[in-house]
Amino acid sequence: MPSPKKIKFSKLERLLGEHRGKSLPFALFRNPGEEEIHSLLQNDRENPGFTGGDQKGFVFAPFHTGASPTLFLRPDQAYRTPVPGGAACAMDIGPRPDTEAREIHMGLVEEAVREIRTTSLEKVVLARRFSLPCTLSAVEIFLRLCQTYPRAFCYVWSHPDSGTWLGASPEQLMEFDGTRGHTDALAGTQPAAGFVAPAWSAKEYREQQLVTDFIVEKLREAGLEPEVGPTRDERAGALWHLRTRVGFQADADAAAGLVGALHPTPAVCGQPRGAARDYILGHENFDREYYCGFLGEVGRTGPGSFRLFVNLRCLQLRENSAYIYTGGGITADSDPAAEWDEIQHKSLTVLRALQNSPD
Numbered sequence: 001m002p003s004p005k006k007i008k009f010s011k012l013e014r015l016l017g018e019h020r021g022k023s024l025p026f027a028l029f030r031n032p033g034e035e036e037i038h039s040l041l042q043n044d045r046e047n048p049g050f051t052g053g054d055q056k057g058f059v060f061a062p063f064h065t066g067a068s069p070t071l072f073l074r075p076d077q078a079y080r081t082p083v084p085g086g087a088a089c090a091m092d093i094g095p096r097p098d099t100e101a102r103e104i105h106m107g108l109v110e111e112a113v114r115e116i117r118t119t120s121l122e123k124v125v126l127a128r129r130f131s132l133p134c135t136l137s138a139v140e141i142f143l144r145l146c147q148t149y150p151r152a153f154c155y156v157w158s159h160p161d162s163g164t165w166l167g168a169s170p171e172q173l174m175e176f177d178g179t180r181g182h183t184d185a186l187a188g189t190q191p192a193a194g195f196v197a198p199a200w201s202a203k204e205y206r207e208q209q210l211v212t213d214f215i216v217e218k219l220r221e222a223g224l225e226p227e228v229g230p231t232r233d234e235r236a237g238a239l240w241h242l243r244t245r246v247g248f249q250a251d252a253d254a255a256a257g258l259v260g261a262l263h264p265t266p267a268v269c270g271q272p273r274g275a276a277r278d279y280i281l282g283h284e285n286f287d288r289e290y291y292c293g294f295l296g297e298v299g300r301t302g303p304g305s306f307r308l309f310v311n312l313r314c315l316q317l318r319e320n321s322a323y324i325y326t327g328g329g330i331t332a333d334s335d336p337a338a339e340w341d342e343i344q345h346k347s348l349t350v351l352r353a354l355q356n357s358p359d
């Protein structure tokens with residue numbers, strides 16, 4: 001990978017304009033807490049695939065490998081650009097009420113709760129996709145996400161084999177520096193009213209604990225020693241989640257193998273995983289494609305290193321419209337109306353960047 005050249009935003013926009021004109025792959029991302037945009041551009045349309053080892057670049061993987069390919073971007077050009085200031089979105093916009101969609105989602109949740117109460121399925125994450133008109137450019141939306149969510153992993157990914165996706169993810173799948181790594185168990189959701197963390201119910205703790213237990217089990221199966229941290233409240237835009245960080249020591253091969261073993265975790269799929277995945281594929285009326293997949297930079301801080309995030313709070317940009325994806329974990333105690341409210345709240349993360357003109 002060439003070492004990234006520092007360029008101004010206006011120059012980046014020009015380069016991207018030319019690149020997009022030729023339908024060539026690129027990824028722009030801003031790491032949590034950073035004030036710099038990283039841009040990686042590939043000069044052809046080849047997909048080298050994600051092979052691990054000494055690879056350097058950016059991976060974009062689907063929820064379910066059967067349906068969409070795992071894509072890998074080789075960075076022929078790499079740039080660093082300060083995030084330009086100014087366009088954060090106001091927080092006062094809400095999703096449009098949609099009675100029919102609400103009924104459908106509540107029906108799905110009711111059916112899943114029945115399944116959970118009568119079978120070995122413990123948790124399943126059920127999602128919804130909806131579209132709305134959008135004429136903003138990908139870069140414009142990306143900037144709004146960066147400026148509005150300084151603690152999220154914000155990205156835009158564009159590839160002829162996947163289309164254009166954007167998001168502001170609060171969830172790290174795994175970070176690994178060559179010897180040490182960690183992964184996050186993130187689940188449980190409540191709307192944020194101010195900066196005081198909410199009180200959590202037993203249902204939310206249980207939903208999140210399932211994710212931590214799954215991660216611990218996968219680490220042990222890989223012969224690694226999980227270092228489980230405390231469970232904390234985590235603010236993500238206008239939401240709170242519960243997060244437990246699990247650290248480990250590993251070599252590069254073991255860490256790469258762990259990515260495959262962990263994905264998709266019960267935070268985006270369910271438990272037991274096979275039954276939850278079958279349930280999702282059989283009941284959701286759309287293809288998740290890259291929603292609930294993972295993405296991130298590979299090989300930047302050394303051979304075998306990576307920093308991967310779960311593709312949540314995301315959208316797919318189409319011609320003059322956007323598909324928004326949002327889901328939530330269903331357990332035996334789930335209340336269908338509350339689950340609907342939860343996914344409506346989650347959709348606000350990207351809706352704000354689409355609907356609100358910052359001018």
Ligand SMILES: C=C(O[C@H]1C=CC=C(C(=O)O)[C@@H]1O)C(=O)O
Binds near residue numbers: 188189326
């Ligand atoms: C599946 C999503 O969120 C996951 C991550 C955090 C909290 C979640 C929850 O409370 O259900 C979900 O597991 C989504 O945002 O579409």
